[in-house]
Amino acid sequence: MTLPIGDYRVEISASGYINFTAYATVNENYNTYMETFLLVEGADGETGTATGQINNALTGNGVEGVSLSVRKGWNNSQNGDIVASTVTSSNGEYTLTLPIGNYTVTTEKAGYVSATINIIVQPEITDSQNGTITPNLSGNNYRIVLTWGSNPRDLDSHMVGSLSDGNPFHVYYSQKSSYDGKIQVCNLDVDDTTSYGPETVTLNATTNKPYYYYIYHYAGSGSLATSEAQIKIYQGESLVGKFNVPTDLGNNRYWNVFAIVDGQIIVKNTITSSPDVSYVSDSESSTMMLDFDDTGEDQEIYLYFCDKNLTQYKKILIYQFSY
Template sequence: MDKSKTVKAVFVQDTIINGKVTDETNDHPIESVTVNVRSGNDVHEGKILETITTDANGKYTINNLSAGNYTLQLSAPGYNTRYYNVIATTGQTIETKSELLPVINDDSIRSILTWNDSVSDLDTHLVTPKQVEVKYSNEDDGESAKLNQDVTDGNGPETITIYNQQPGSYLYSIYNYSGSPEIKTSNAGIKVYRGNTLINTFNISDAEGTGRYWNVFSIDGDTITSINSIADSNKYSLTTEVEGQGTVNENSYVQSNEYTIGSTVTLTAAPDTGWHFDHWEDASGEQIGTDSTLSLTMDSDKTVKAVFLED
Protein backbone atom coordinates (compact mmCIF):
# COMPACT_ATOMS: atom_id res chain seq x y z
CA MET A 1 0.00 0.00 0.00
CA ASP A 2 1.28 3.40 -0.85
CA LYS A 3 2.35 5.55 2.05
CA SER A 4 -0.07 8.37 2.65
CA LYS A 5 1.22 11.93 2.24
CA THR A 6 0.41 14.81 4.54
CA VAL A 7 0.17 18.16 2.81
CA LYS A 8 0.43 21.30 4.93
CA ALA A 9 -1.76 24.08 3.60
CA VAL A 10 -0.46 27.60 4.25
CA PHE A 11 -2.88 30.48 3.81
CA VAL A 12 -1.38 33.96 3.58
CA GLN A 13 -3.74 36.61 4.84
CA ASP A 14 -3.21 40.00 3.23
CA THR A 15 -3.31 43.38 4.94
CA ILE A 16 -6.49 45.45 5.24
CA ILE A 17 -6.39 49.22 5.71
CA ASN A 18 -9.41 50.97 7.21
CA GLY A 19 -8.94 54.68 6.83
CA LYS A 20 -10.73 57.92 7.56
CA VAL A 21 -10.00 61.37 6.07
CA THR A 22 -10.94 64.58 7.89
CA ASP A 23 -10.55 68.33 7.43
CA GLU A 24 -7.52 69.45 9.47
CA THR A 25 -9.16 72.76 10.40
CA ASN A 26 -12.37 71.36 11.92
CA ASP A 27 -12.07 67.53 12.09
CA HIS A 28 -15.12 67.05 9.83
CA PRO A 29 -15.05 63.97 7.54
CA ILE A 30 -14.41 64.60 3.85
CA GLU A 31 -16.48 62.74 1.27
CA SER A 32 -15.23 61.79 -2.20
CA VAL A 33 -11.52 61.91 -1.42
CA THR A 34 -9.57 59.98 -4.05
CA VAL A 35 -7.07 57.58 -2.44
CA ASN A 36 -4.40 56.26 -4.81
CA VAL A 37 -2.14 53.42 -3.66
CA ARG A 38 1.44 53.10 -4.93
CA SER A 39 4.15 50.63 -3.97
CA GLY A 40 7.08 51.97 -1.90
CA ASN A 41 7.65 54.87 0.50
CA ASP A 42 7.32 58.49 -0.70
CA VAL A 43 6.29 57.44 -4.20
CA HIS A 44 4.33 60.37 -5.65
CA GLU A 45 4.25 59.31 -9.30
CA GLY A 46 4.10 56.15 -11.34
CA LYS A 47 1.94 53.05 -11.37
CA ILE A 48 -1.21 53.17 -9.25
CA LEU A 49 -2.06 49.79 -7.72
CA GLU A 50 -5.56 50.71 -6.60
CA THR A 51 -7.89 53.70 -6.37
CA ILE A 52 -10.57 54.08 -3.69
CA THR A 53 -12.97 56.92 -2.82
CA THR A 54 -14.12 57.90 0.67
CA ASP A 55 -17.78 57.62 1.61
CA ALA A 56 -20.00 60.22 3.27
CA ASN A 57 -18.25 59.54 6.59
CA GLY A 58 -14.82 60.09 5.09
CA LYS A 59 -14.06 56.38 5.34
CA TYR A 60 -12.43 53.93 2.94
CA THR A 61 -11.13 50.37 2.97
CA ILE A 62 -8.19 48.88 1.05
CA ASN A 63 -8.23 45.07 0.85
CA ASN A 64 -5.69 42.48 -0.21
CA LEU A 65 -2.45 44.36 0.23
CA SER A 66 0.57 42.09 0.41
CA ALA A 67 3.30 42.82 2.95
CA GLY A 68 5.45 45.81 2.06
CA ASN A 69 5.68 49.59 2.00
CA TYR A 70 3.08 51.75 0.30
CA THR A 71 2.30 55.41 -0.35
CA LEU A 72 -1.28 56.66 -0.11
CA GLN A 73 -2.05 59.77 -2.17
CA LEU A 74 -5.11 61.67 -0.89
CA SER A 75 -6.71 64.37 -3.01
CA ALA A 76 -10.05 66.19 -3.13
CA PRO A 77 -11.38 69.38 -4.75
CA GLY A 78 -10.61 72.42 -2.59
CA TYR A 79 -7.91 70.64 -0.58
CA ASN A 80 -4.16 70.27 -0.80
CA THR A 81 -3.00 66.83 -1.91
CA ARG A 82 -1.13 64.89 0.77
CA TYR A 83 0.87 61.68 0.87
CA TYR A 84 1.06 59.15 3.70
CA ASN A 85 3.38 56.15 4.02
CA VAL A 86 2.03 52.87 5.40
CA ILE A 87 3.73 49.58 6.22
CA ALA A 88 1.64 46.50 5.47
CA THR A 89 2.38 43.45 7.62
CA THR A 90 0.93 40.05 6.74
CA GLY A 91 -2.42 39.44 8.39
CA GLN A 92 -2.67 42.91 9.88
CA THR A 93 -5.65 45.26 9.88
CA ILE A 94 -4.50 48.88 9.99
CA GLU A 95 -6.75 51.63 11.34
CA THR A 96 -5.54 55.03 10.14
CA LYS A 97 -6.76 58.61 10.20
CA SER A 98 -5.50 61.21 7.72
CA GLU A 99 -6.08 64.95 7.37
CA LEU A 100 -6.34 67.27 4.40
CA LEU A 101 -5.86 71.04 4.57
CA PRO A 102 -8.25 73.32 2.66
CA VAL A 103 -6.62 75.49 0.01
CA ILE A 104 -6.42 79.18 0.97
CA ASN A 105 -4.99 82.36 -0.53
CA ASP A 106 -1.17 82.44 -0.52
CA ASP A 107 -1.23 85.64 1.57
CA SER A 108 -3.51 84.25 4.27
CA ILE A 109 -2.16 82.98 7.60
CA ARG A 110 -3.88 80.06 9.28
CA SER A 111 -3.13 78.77 12.80
CA ILE A 112 -4.44 75.40 14.00
CA LEU A 113 -4.54 74.45 17.70
CA THR A 114 -4.87 70.89 19.06
CA TRP A 115 -4.52 69.52 22.60
CA ASN A 116 -5.13 66.40 24.71
CA ASP A 117 -8.06 65.36 26.92
CA SER A 118 -6.66 66.71 30.20
CA VAL A 119 -8.12 70.19 29.58
CA SER A 120 -11.63 70.34 28.16
CA ASP A 121 -11.68 73.85 26.71
CA LEU A 122 -8.86 75.97 25.35
CA ASP A 123 -9.70 79.16 23.46
CA THR A 124 -7.77 80.74 20.61
CA HIS A 125 -7.33 84.52 20.89
CA LEU A 126 -5.90 86.76 18.16
CA VAL A 127 -5.42 90.47 18.81
CA THR A 128 -5.21 92.58 15.65
CA PRO A 129 -3.05 95.70 15.17
CA LYS A 130 -6.14 97.75 16.02
CA GLN A 131 -6.31 95.88 19.35
CA VAL A 132 -9.51 94.04 18.42
CA GLU A 133 -9.53 90.61 20.04
CA VAL A 134 -10.88 87.85 17.78
CA LYS A 135 -12.12 84.93 19.91
CA TYR A 136 -15.20 82.79 20.66
CA SER A 137 -17.33 85.81 21.59
CA ASN A 138 -16.11 87.93 18.64
CA GLU A 139 -15.41 85.53 15.82
CA ASP A 140 -14.62 88.07 13.07
CA ASP A 141 -13.23 91.60 13.30
CA GLY A 142 -14.88 92.38 9.95
CA GLU A 143 -11.59 93.44 8.40
CA SER A 144 -8.74 90.96 8.68
CA ALA A 145 -9.22 87.87 10.86
CA LYS A 146 -11.79 85.18 11.60
CA LEU A 147 -12.15 82.33 14.11
CA ASN A 148 -13.13 79.43 11.82
CA GLN A 149 -13.65 76.72 14.43
CA ASP A 150 -14.31 76.91 18.18
CA VAL A 151 -14.17 73.66 20.18
CA THR A 152 -15.47 73.45 23.77
CA ASP A 153 -15.13 69.75 24.60
CA GLY A 154 -11.46 68.96 24.20
CA ASN A 155 -8.78 68.16 21.63
CA GLY A 156 -9.60 70.73 18.95
CA PRO A 157 -8.81 71.58 16.31
CA GLU A 158 -9.44 75.29 16.75
CA THR A 159 -8.58 77.31 13.68
CA ILE A 160 -8.15 81.03 13.14
CA THR A 161 -7.26 82.74 9.86
CA ILE A 162 -5.80 86.14 9.05
CA TYR A 163 -7.44 86.55 5.65
CA ASN A 164 -6.52 90.19 5.00
CA GLN A 165 -3.32 90.99 6.89
CA GLN A 166 -3.05 94.61 8.01
CA PRO A 167 0.12 96.59 8.81
CA GLY A 168 1.27 96.13 12.38
CA SER A 169 1.60 93.35 14.92
CA TYR A 170 -0.89 90.55 15.65
CA LEU A 171 -0.70 88.59 18.92
CA TYR A 172 -1.69 84.91 19.01
CA SER A 173 -2.45 83.45 22.43
CA ILE A 174 -4.35 80.55 24.01
CA TYR A 175 -6.63 80.93 27.04
CA ASN A 176 -7.42 78.10 29.46
CA TYR A 177 -11.17 78.63 29.62
CA SER A 178 -11.59 75.54 31.80
CA GLY A 179 -9.37 77.06 34.46
CA SER A 180 -7.98 73.76 35.67
CA PRO A 181 -5.90 71.74 35.41
CA GLU A 182 -2.92 73.91 34.49
CA ILE A 183 -2.75 74.81 30.80
CA LYS A 184 0.65 73.15 30.43
CA THR A 185 -0.90 69.72 31.06
CA SER A 186 -2.83 70.10 27.78
CA ASN A 187 0.26 69.34 25.66
CA ALA A 188 -1.17 71.91 23.24
CA GLY A 189 0.45 72.31 19.86
CA ILE A 190 0.02 74.85 17.07
CA LYS A 191 0.73 74.67 13.36
CA VAL A 192 1.05 77.96 11.45
CA TYR A 193 0.53 78.07 7.69
CA ARG A 194 1.04 80.92 5.25
CA GLY A 195 -1.12 79.99 2.33
CA ASN A 196 -0.72 76.24 1.99
CA THR A 197 2.83 76.06 3.39
CA LEU A 198 3.63 75.13 6.98
CA ILE A 199 5.91 77.93 8.27
CA ASN A 200 6.12 77.30 12.02
CA THR A 201 5.08 75.04 14.89
CA PHE A 202 4.82 75.69 18.63
CA ASN A 203 4.34 73.37 21.61
CA ILE A 204 3.36 74.38 25.11
CA SER A 205 5.90 71.94 26.57
CA ASP A 206 8.57 74.50 25.58
CA ALA A 207 6.84 77.39 27.39
CA GLU A 208 7.77 78.73 30.83
CA GLY A 209 5.59 80.32 33.53
CA THR A 210 2.20 79.79 35.14
CA GLY A 211 -1.25 81.23 34.51
CA ARG A 212 -4.23 80.81 32.21
CA TYR A 213 -2.73 82.40 29.07
CA TRP A 214 -0.20 80.81 26.77
CA ASN A 215 1.15 83.77 24.79
CA VAL A 216 2.55 82.03 21.75
CA PHE A 217 3.79 84.42 19.07
CA SER A 218 3.35 87.75 17.35
CA ILE A 219 3.38 88.31 13.61
CA ASP A 220 4.17 91.53 11.79
CA GLY A 221 4.36 91.30 8.01
CA ASP A 222 6.42 88.18 7.23
CA THR A 223 8.11 88.10 10.63
CA ILE A 224 6.95 85.68 13.32
CA THR A 225 8.38 86.40 16.78
CA SER A 226 8.19 83.60 19.32
CA ILE A 227 6.93 84.59 22.79
CA ASN A 228 6.07 81.12 24.12
CA SER A 229 5.39 82.09 27.72
CA ILE A 230 2.57 81.32 30.18
CA ALA A 231 1.13 84.21 32.20
CA ASP A 232 -2.02 85.53 33.89
CA SER A 233 -2.83 87.82 30.96
CA ASN A 234 -2.05 88.52 27.32
CA LYS A 235 -1.78 92.23 28.06
CA TYR A 236 0.44 94.72 29.88
CA SER A 237 -0.65 98.00 31.45
CA LEU A 238 0.69 101.42 30.52
CA THR A 239 0.44 104.30 32.98
CA THR A 240 1.26 107.81 31.80
CA GLU A 241 2.02 110.68 34.15
CA VAL A 242 2.65 114.40 33.70
CA GLU A 243 5.00 116.73 35.57
CA GLY A 244 4.32 120.36 34.83
CA GLN A 245 1.53 121.42 32.50
CA GLY A 246 0.76 119.48 29.32
CA THR A 247 -0.86 116.31 28.05
CA VAL A 248 0.24 112.92 26.76
CA ASN A 249 -1.58 111.57 23.72
CA GLU A 250 -1.50 107.89 22.80
CA ASN A 251 -1.52 106.91 19.13
CA SER A 252 -3.55 103.81 19.69
CA TYR A 253 -6.94 102.21 19.19
CA VAL A 254 -7.02 101.13 22.84
CA GLN A 255 -9.66 102.78 25.02
CA SER A 256 -8.00 101.64 28.27
CA ASN A 257 -4.44 101.47 29.57
CA GLU A 258 -3.95 97.79 28.64
CA TYR A 259 -2.02 96.72 25.54
CA THR A 260 -1.33 93.29 24.14
CA ILE A 261 2.09 91.77 24.64
CA GLY A 262 4.53 92.87 21.95
CA SER A 263 2.38 95.71 20.64
CA THR A 264 3.88 99.15 19.92
CA VAL A 265 2.46 102.29 21.50
CA THR A 266 3.39 105.80 20.36
CA LEU A 267 3.16 108.61 22.92
CA THR A 268 3.20 112.30 22.03
CA ALA A 269 3.83 115.02 24.60
CA ALA A 270 1.89 118.25 24.01
CA PRO A 271 2.79 121.23 26.26
CA ASP A 272 0.26 123.79 27.43
CA THR A 273 0.71 127.43 26.50
CA GLY A 274 3.71 128.89 28.31
CA TRP A 275 5.31 125.49 28.79
CA HIS A 276 7.63 123.25 26.72
CA PHE A 277 8.36 119.54 26.73
CA ASP A 278 11.71 118.59 28.25
CA HIS A 279 12.03 114.78 28.55
CA TRP A 280 10.49 111.39 29.33
CA GLU A 281 11.15 109.36 32.47
CA ASP A 282 10.47 105.71 33.33
CA ALA A 283 9.12 104.46 36.67
CA SER A 284 12.58 104.68 38.29
CA GLY A 285 12.97 108.33 37.27
CA GLU A 286 15.58 107.54 34.63
CA GLN A 287 15.46 109.73 31.53
CA ILE A 288 14.49 107.67 28.46
CA GLY A 289 14.05 110.26 25.72
CA THR A 290 13.96 113.93 24.82
CA ASP A 291 11.95 113.82 21.61
CA SER A 292 8.30 114.74 22.13
CA THR A 293 7.31 111.46 20.44
CA LEU A 294 8.16 108.18 22.19
CA SER A 295 7.58 104.64 20.88
CA LEU A 296 7.23 101.81 23.40
CA THR A 297 7.17 98.06 22.89
CA MET A 298 4.86 96.50 25.47
CA ASP A 299 7.09 93.77 26.90
CA SER A 300 6.15 94.51 30.54
CA ASP A 301 3.92 96.78 32.62
CA LYS A 302 5.21 100.32 32.15
CA THR A 303 4.94 103.73 33.76
CA VAL A 304 6.10 106.73 31.72
CA LYS A 305 6.22 110.38 32.79
CA ALA A 306 6.31 113.40 30.49
CA VAL A 307 8.21 116.30 32.09
CA PHE A 308 7.22 119.85 31.03
CA LEU A 309 9.09 122.99 32.05
CA GLU A 310 7.77 126.51 32.18
CA ASP A 311 9.05 128.86 29.46
Protein backbone atom coordinates (compact mmCIF):
# COMPACT_ATOMS: atom_id res chain seq x y z
CA MET A 1 0.00 0.00 0.00
CA THR A 2 1.18 3.54 -0.80
CA LEU A 3 0.33 5.94 2.02
CA PRO A 4 1.29 9.39 3.27
CA ILE A 5 4.02 9.35 5.92
CA GLY A 6 2.63 8.87 9.41
CA ASP A 7 1.50 6.31 11.98
CA TYR A 8 -1.09 3.65 11.10
CA ARG A 9 -3.09 0.81 12.59
CA VAL A 10 -3.43 -2.28 10.39
CA GLU A 11 -6.43 -4.56 10.95
CA ILE A 12 -6.72 -8.01 9.38
CA SER A 13 -9.70 -10.34 9.50
CA ALA A 14 -10.30 -13.78 8.02
CA SER A 15 -13.01 -16.34 8.59
CA GLY A 16 -12.07 -18.80 11.31
CA TYR A 17 -9.29 -16.59 12.76
CA ILE A 18 -9.02 -14.06 15.57
CA ASN A 19 -8.96 -10.47 14.29
CA PHE A 20 -5.38 -9.27 14.03
CA THR A 21 -4.16 -5.73 14.78
CA ALA A 22 -0.69 -4.21 14.23
CA TYR A 23 0.76 -0.71 14.27
CA ALA A 24 3.26 0.70 11.77
CA THR A 25 5.00 3.94 10.80
CA VAL A 26 5.37 4.94 7.15
CA ASN A 27 8.58 6.91 6.60
CA GLU A 28 9.67 9.12 3.74
CA ASN A 29 11.90 7.86 0.90
CA TYR A 30 11.91 4.13 1.68
CA ASN A 31 9.53 1.21 2.02
CA THR A 32 8.37 0.08 5.44
CA TYR A 33 8.25 -3.72 5.65
CA MET A 34 6.10 -5.14 8.41
CA GLU A 35 6.57 -8.46 10.15
CA THR A 36 5.10 -11.66 8.76
CA PHE A 37 1.61 -11.70 10.28
CA LEU A 38 0.82 -14.84 12.28
CA LEU A 39 -2.95 -15.26 12.41
CA VAL A 40 -4.36 -17.32 15.27
CA GLU A 41 -7.02 -19.87 14.38
CA GLY A 42 -9.94 -20.04 16.77
CA ALA A 43 -12.87 -18.07 18.19
CA ASP A 44 -13.35 -15.24 20.65
CA GLY A 45 -13.53 -16.44 24.24
CA GLU A 46 -10.88 -19.14 23.92
CA THR A 47 -7.74 -18.81 26.04
CA GLY A 48 -4.21 -20.12 25.76
CA THR A 49 -0.76 -19.85 27.32
CA ALA A 50 2.36 -18.27 25.84
CA THR A 51 5.80 -19.16 27.17
CA GLY A 52 9.19 -17.72 26.29
CA GLN A 53 12.51 -16.38 27.48
CA ILE A 54 13.92 -12.83 27.63
CA ASN A 55 17.61 -12.95 26.68
CA ASN A 56 20.54 -10.58 27.11
CA ALA A 57 21.66 -9.34 23.67
CA LEU A 58 25.31 -9.30 24.83
CA THR A 59 25.40 -12.87 26.11
CA GLY A 60 22.37 -14.71 24.77
CA ASN A 61 21.54 -15.79 28.33
CA GLY A 62 18.19 -15.35 30.07
CA VAL A 63 17.69 -12.25 32.23
CA GLU A 64 16.06 -12.50 35.67
CA GLY A 65 13.64 -9.92 37.02
CA VAL A 66 12.48 -8.29 33.77
CA SER A 67 9.07 -6.65 34.20
CA LEU A 68 6.67 -7.53 31.37
CA SER A 69 3.48 -5.64 30.51
CA VAL A 70 1.09 -6.77 27.77
CA ARG A 71 -1.17 -4.87 25.35
CA LYS A 72 -3.35 -6.13 22.50
CA GLY A 73 -1.95 -5.94 18.97
CA TRP A 74 1.57 -5.93 17.58
CA ASN A 75 4.03 -3.04 17.81
CA ASN A 76 1.82 -1.53 20.48
CA SER A 77 3.69 0.03 23.40
CA GLN A 78 1.11 2.65 24.40
CA ASN A 79 -2.35 2.19 22.85
CA GLY A 80 -5.07 0.80 25.12
CA ASP A 81 -4.91 -0.80 28.53
CA ILE A 82 -2.32 -3.21 29.90
CA VAL A 83 -4.11 -6.55 29.92
CA ALA A 84 -1.54 -8.63 31.82
CA SER A 85 1.82 -8.36 33.55
CA THR A 86 4.48 -10.65 35.00
CA VAL A 87 8.21 -10.86 35.86
CA THR A 88 10.79 -13.23 34.38
CA SER A 89 12.18 -16.09 36.46
CA SER A 90 15.81 -16.72 37.41
CA ASN A 91 16.61 -18.00 33.91
CA GLY A 92 14.63 -15.31 32.09
CA GLU A 93 11.53 -17.41 31.38
CA TYR A 94 7.92 -16.22 31.59
CA THR A 95 4.40 -17.61 31.23
CA LEU A 96 1.26 -15.66 30.26
CA THR A 97 -2.31 -16.98 30.03
CA LEU A 98 -4.51 -14.76 27.85
CA PRO A 99 -7.40 -14.81 25.37
CA ILE A 100 -6.01 -16.18 22.10
CA GLY A 101 -4.72 -13.54 19.66
CA ASN A 102 -1.72 -11.28 19.09
CA TYR A 103 -0.03 -9.10 21.72
CA THR A 104 2.89 -6.75 22.39
CA VAL A 105 5.04 -7.36 25.48
CA THR A 106 6.99 -4.36 26.82
CA THR A 107 10.15 -5.33 28.72
CA GLU A 108 11.69 -3.15 31.44
CA LYS A 109 14.60 -3.56 33.83
CA ALA A 110 17.01 -1.06 35.39
CA GLY A 111 20.23 -0.81 33.38
CA TYR A 112 18.61 -2.09 30.18
CA VAL A 113 16.96 -0.37 27.23
CA SER A 114 13.19 -0.82 27.36
CA ALA A 115 12.03 -2.93 24.42
CA THR A 116 8.98 -4.64 22.94
CA ILE A 117 8.38 -8.09 21.51
CA ASN A 118 5.43 -9.35 19.49
CA ILE A 119 3.88 -12.63 20.61
CA ILE A 120 0.91 -14.81 19.70
CA VAL A 121 -1.30 -16.84 22.03
CA GLN A 122 -2.91 -19.94 20.53
CA PRO A 123 -5.22 -22.51 22.17
CA GLU A 124 -3.31 -24.61 24.74
CA ILE A 125 0.45 -23.70 24.81
CA THR A 126 2.46 -21.53 22.39
CA ASP A 127 6.18 -21.75 23.20
CA SER A 128 9.33 -19.96 21.91
CA GLN A 129 7.75 -16.50 22.30
CA ASN A 130 11.20 -15.13 23.07
CA GLY A 131 12.58 -11.60 23.28
CA THR A 132 15.86 -9.75 23.69
CA ILE A 133 16.94 -6.79 25.82
CA THR A 134 20.25 -4.97 25.75
CA PRO A 135 22.21 -3.20 28.50
CA ASN A 136 22.33 0.60 28.15
CA LEU A 137 25.08 2.00 25.93
CA SER A 138 27.32 5.05 26.29
CA GLY A 139 29.11 7.47 23.97
CA ASN A 140 28.98 6.79 20.21
CA ASN A 141 28.28 3.10 20.67
CA TYR A 142 25.54 1.36 18.70
CA ARG A 143 24.21 -2.14 19.30
CA ILE A 144 22.59 -4.03 16.42
CA VAL A 145 20.50 -7.07 17.34
CA LEU A 146 19.32 -9.63 14.77
CA THR A 147 16.53 -12.12 15.45
CA TRP A 148 14.71 -14.46 13.07
CA GLY A 149 12.56 -17.58 12.83
CA SER A 150 13.41 -21.28 12.70
CA ASN A 151 14.53 -21.24 9.05
CA PRO A 152 17.08 -20.57 7.70
CA ARG A 153 18.90 -21.82 10.76
CA ASP A 154 21.98 -19.58 10.35
CA LEU A 155 21.97 -15.90 9.37
CA ASP A 156 25.27 -14.05 9.75
CA SER A 157 25.79 -10.40 10.71
CA HIS A 158 28.54 -8.44 8.93
CA MET A 159 29.92 -4.96 9.66
CA VAL A 160 32.35 -3.29 7.24
CA GLY A 161 34.03 0.08 7.78
CA SER A 162 37.26 2.05 7.99
CA LEU A 163 39.70 2.70 10.83
CA SER A 164 41.10 6.17 11.55
CA ASP A 165 44.20 5.39 9.45
CA GLY A 166 42.01 4.58 6.45
CA ASN A 167 42.50 0.81 6.60
CA PRO A 168 39.32 -1.27 6.23
CA PHE A 169 37.89 -3.71 8.76
CA HIS A 170 35.32 -6.49 8.43
CA VAL A 171 33.72 -8.03 11.51
CA TYR A 172 31.79 -11.30 11.14
CA TYR A 173 31.92 -14.88 12.44
CA SER A 174 35.54 -15.45 11.28
CA GLN A 175 36.82 -12.09 12.54
CA LYS A 176 34.77 -11.27 15.60
CA SER A 177 36.51 -8.09 16.72
CA SER A 178 38.37 -5.09 15.28
CA TYR A 179 40.52 -2.48 17.04
CA ASP A 180 41.58 1.05 16.11
CA GLY A 181 44.80 1.21 18.09
CA LYS A 182 43.72 0.25 21.61
CA ILE A 183 40.06 1.15 21.01
CA GLN A 184 37.66 -1.65 20.16
CA VAL A 185 35.71 -0.40 17.15
CA CYS A 186 33.42 -3.34 16.51
CA ASN A 187 32.64 -6.67 18.13
CA LEU A 188 30.42 -9.63 17.29
CA ASP A 189 29.09 -10.20 20.81
CA VAL A 190 26.86 -13.19 20.05
CA ASP A 191 27.02 -15.50 17.01
CA ASP A 192 23.92 -17.68 16.79
CA THR A 193 24.00 -20.62 14.35
CA THR A 194 20.86 -22.49 15.41
CA SER A 195 17.88 -20.25 14.57
CA TYR A 196 16.05 -17.42 16.34
CA GLY A 197 19.02 -15.38 17.61
CA PRO A 198 19.88 -13.03 19.10
CA GLU A 199 22.98 -12.31 17.04
CA THR A 200 24.52 -9.07 18.24
CA VAL A 201 27.10 -6.55 17.00
CA THR A 202 28.36 -3.56 19.01
CA LEU A 203 29.89 -0.65 17.07
CA ASN A 204 31.96 2.23 18.45
CA ALA A 205 31.86 4.82 15.65
CA THR A 206 35.34 6.42 15.83
CA THR A 207 35.40 8.06 12.37
CA ASN A 208 32.98 9.96 10.10
CA LYS A 209 33.36 7.29 7.42
CA PRO A 210 30.45 4.94 6.61
CA TYR A 211 29.94 1.72 8.56
CA TYR A 212 27.95 -0.80 6.51
CA TYR A 213 25.80 -3.52 8.09
CA TYR A 214 24.45 -6.46 6.11
CA ILE A 215 23.15 -10.01 6.65
CA TYR A 216 24.22 -13.17 4.83
CA HIS A 217 22.07 -16.30 4.57
CA TYR A 218 24.81 -18.76 5.55
CA ALA A 219 23.00 -22.07 6.02
CA GLY A 220 19.62 -23.74 6.30
CA SER A 221 16.46 -24.10 4.27
CA GLY A 222 14.21 -21.27 3.23
CA SER A 223 15.38 -17.79 2.28
CA LEU A 224 15.92 -14.36 3.75
CA ALA A 225 12.50 -13.34 2.47
CA THR A 226 10.82 -16.10 4.51
CA SER A 227 13.14 -15.88 7.54
CA GLU A 228 11.02 -13.41 9.58
CA ALA A 229 14.33 -11.64 10.29
CA GLN A 230 14.22 -8.40 12.24
CA ILE A 231 16.98 -5.97 13.18
CA LYS A 232 16.89 -3.46 16.01
CA ILE A 233 19.45 -0.67 16.46
CA TYR A 234 20.07 0.76 19.93
CA GLN A 235 22.05 3.80 21.06
CA GLY A 236 22.30 5.15 24.60
CA GLU A 237 19.04 4.19 26.30
CA SER A 238 16.89 4.18 23.16
CA LEU A 239 15.81 2.10 20.20
CA VAL A 240 16.82 4.23 17.19
CA GLY A 241 15.93 1.93 14.29
CA LYS A 242 14.02 -1.23 13.41
CA PHE A 243 13.96 -3.15 10.13
CA ASN A 244 12.03 -6.20 8.96
CA VAL A 245 13.42 -8.24 6.10
CA PRO A 246 11.95 -7.36 2.66
CA THR A 247 9.61 -10.08 1.40
CA ASP A 248 9.25 -9.00 -2.24
CA LEU A 249 12.85 -8.60 -3.47
CA GLY A 250 13.74 -12.15 -4.46
CA ASN A 251 15.67 -14.99 -2.85
CA ASN A 252 19.31 -13.87 -3.03
CA ARG A 253 21.48 -14.36 0.04
CA TYR A 254 22.61 -10.84 1.05
CA TRP A 255 20.40 -8.35 2.87
CA ASN A 256 21.99 -4.88 2.71
CA VAL A 257 20.28 -3.18 5.64
CA PHE A 258 21.82 0.20 6.48
CA ALA A 259 24.95 2.29 6.95
CA ILE A 260 25.87 4.55 9.86
CA VAL A 261 27.75 7.75 8.97
CA ASP A 262 28.24 10.85 11.11
CA GLY A 263 25.57 9.66 13.53
CA GLN A 264 22.98 9.17 10.78
CA ILE A 265 21.37 5.89 9.73
CA ILE A 266 21.30 5.59 5.92
CA VAL A 267 18.70 2.97 4.92
CA LYS A 268 19.34 0.59 2.00
CA ASN A 269 17.11 -2.46 2.68
CA THR A 270 17.81 -4.47 -0.48
CA ILE A 271 18.42 -8.17 -1.14
CA THR A 272 21.19 -8.91 -3.64
CA SER A 273 23.56 -11.64 -4.85
CA SER A 274 26.60 -9.89 -3.34
CA PRO A 275 27.05 -7.39 -0.48
CA ASP A 276 26.68 -3.68 -1.26
CA VAL A 277 29.15 -1.60 0.76
CA SER A 278 29.41 1.50 -1.44
CA TYR A 279 25.98 3.13 -1.50
CA VAL A 280 26.85 6.04 0.81
CA SER A 281 28.36 8.79 -1.34
CA ASP A 282 31.06 11.16 -0.14
CA SER A 283 28.53 13.98 -0.19
CA GLU A 284 26.56 12.28 2.58
CA SER A 285 29.56 12.25 4.93
CA SER A 286 31.34 15.46 3.88
CA THR A 287 31.22 18.36 1.42
CA MET A 288 33.95 20.34 -0.33
CA MET A 289 33.46 24.01 -1.21
CA LEU A 290 35.62 26.62 -3.00
CA ASP A 291 35.74 30.21 -1.76
CA PHE A 292 37.37 33.31 -3.32
CA ASP A 293 38.82 35.91 -0.91
CA ASP A 294 39.68 39.34 -2.37
CA THR A 295 39.53 41.40 0.82
CA GLY A 296 43.31 41.81 1.13
CA GLU A 297 46.14 42.86 -1.15
CA ASP A 298 46.50 39.31 -2.47
CA GLN A 299 43.73 37.28 -4.03
CA GLU A 300 43.25 33.84 -2.51
CA ILE A 301 41.24 30.72 -3.29
CA TYR A 302 40.45 28.38 -0.40
CA LEU A 303 39.12 24.83 -0.31
CA TYR A 304 36.81 24.11 2.62
CA PHE A 305 36.06 20.60 3.86
CA CYS A 306 32.68 20.62 5.61
CA ASP A 307 30.40 18.12 7.22
CA LYS A 308 26.95 17.48 5.76
CA ASN A 309 25.50 20.33 7.84
CA LEU A 310 27.96 22.72 6.13
CA THR A 311 29.80 23.43 9.36
CA GLN A 312 33.41 24.34 8.47
CA TYR A 313 36.05 22.13 10.01
CA LYS A 314 39.07 22.53 7.68
CA LYS A 315 40.30 25.33 5.40
CA ILE A 316 43.14 24.93 2.87
CA LEU A 317 44.71 27.67 0.73
CA ILE A 318 45.06 26.20 -2.76
CA TYR A 319 45.98 29.26 -4.87
CA GLN A 320 47.19 32.82 -4.29
CA PHE A 321 47.82 35.60 -6.84
CA SER A 322 48.00 39.39 -7.27
CA TYR A 323 46.61 41.66 -9.96
